[in-house]
Amino acid sequence: MQDTPGATAVAATELVKVYGTGTTGVRALDGVTVGFGQGRFTAIMGPSGSGKSTLMHCLAGLDTATSGRITIGDTELTGLGDRALTAVRRDKIGFVFQAFNLLPQLTARQNITLPSDLAGRRVDPGLLDHLVGVLGIGDRLGHRPSELSGGQQQRVALARALVSRPAVVFADEPTGNLDSRSGAEVLGFLSDSVHRLGQTVVMVTHDPGAAAYADRAVMLADGRIVDDIENPTRASVTDALQNLAGAR
Ligand code: ADP
Numbered sequence: 001m002q003d004t005p006g007a008t009a010v011a012a013t014e015l016v017k018v019y020g021t022g023t024t025g026v027r028a029l030d031g032v033t034v035g036f037g038q039g040r041f042t043a044i045m046g047p048s049g050s051g052k053s054t055l056m057h058c059l060a061g062l063d064t065a066t067s068g069r070i071t072i073g074d075t076e077l078t079g080l081g082d083r084a085l086t087a088v089r090r091d092k093i094g095f096v097f098q099a100f101n102l103l104p105q106l107t108a109r110q111n112i113t114l115p116s117d118l119a120g121r122r123v124d125p126g127l128l129d130h131l132v133g134v135l136g137i138g139d140r141l142g143h144r145p146s147e148l149s150g151g152q153q154q155r156v157a158l159a160r161a162l163v164s165r166p167a168v169v170f171a172d173e174p175t176g177n178l179d180s181r182s183g184a185e186v187l188g189f190l191s192d193s194v195h196r197l198g199q200t201v202v203m204v205t206h207d208p209g210a211a212a213y214a215d216r217a218v219m220l221a222d223g224r225i226v227d228d229i230e231n232p233t234r235a236s237v238t239d240a241l242q243n244l245a246g247a248r
Pocket of ligand 1: 019020026027028046047048049050051052053054055
């Protein structure tokens with residue numbers, strides 16, 4: 001998680017994703033070229049159906065694009081087979097999902113270390129202690145997800161995503177299932193991880209308040225990037241979304 005100013009952690013070039021074929025085909029991404037800076041917190045915003053999830057899934061190697069290129073660090077994803085993509089996801093990416101996606105039969109601690117355990121990688125005990133302390137889940141580590149609140153489950157998922165020092169953390173509507181207070185804690189933690197640990201974070205959200213925690217908001221409409229806002233605020237993002245709605 002070295003912060004090299006100006007370096008690009010993740011890049012997409014002329015990315016196209018078409019679902020289906022012929023007249024029923026949907027062009028979910030229509031030539032997206034964008035870079036996400038290392039050690040920065042970027043929000044991907046846009047109306048429902050604009051292609052946010054599709055872009056994130058392609059960037060994270062969870063789905064394959066129809067054409068175009070994606071690189072994570074110096075690794076080009078395009079053209080990799082399933083096994084190689086799995087290795088990239090395991091070694092370079094941390095995920096935070098709206099629905100937490102913890103394994104119910106494992107304790108919080110086991111969930112946090114599972115990706116590293118599966119990869120045969122040793123968890124850095126200092127970083128684990130640090131994350132657990134900052135997230136305030138030290139007394140919850142022996143509990144299963146069903147014994148934790150939504151906010152606590154998402155904090156476990158954040159520790160799981162960050163403990164391997166991934167090249168990038170992708171967060172998909174990370175506050176979508178949380179009350180506003182837990183949501184604010186999760187967003188504050190993501191922002192701190194960027195500004196204190198140099199983590200790179202890319203977050204999909206439809207919430208202008210969530211995007212205001214980011215350093216940059218990239219705006220999608222109909223599968224294209226239509227705006228790019230530095231230091232977004234709730235007001236500037238809301239304005240941009242309203243302009244988009246007015247232009248349609
Ligand atoms: P967002 O995340 O911004 O709501 P999506 O990326 O989910 O947008 O969707 C972009 C477009 O692609 C939408 O028109 C959606 O209906 C379509 N789409 C998404 N996933 C699929 C799929 N699996 N099959 C067909 N169309 C899809």
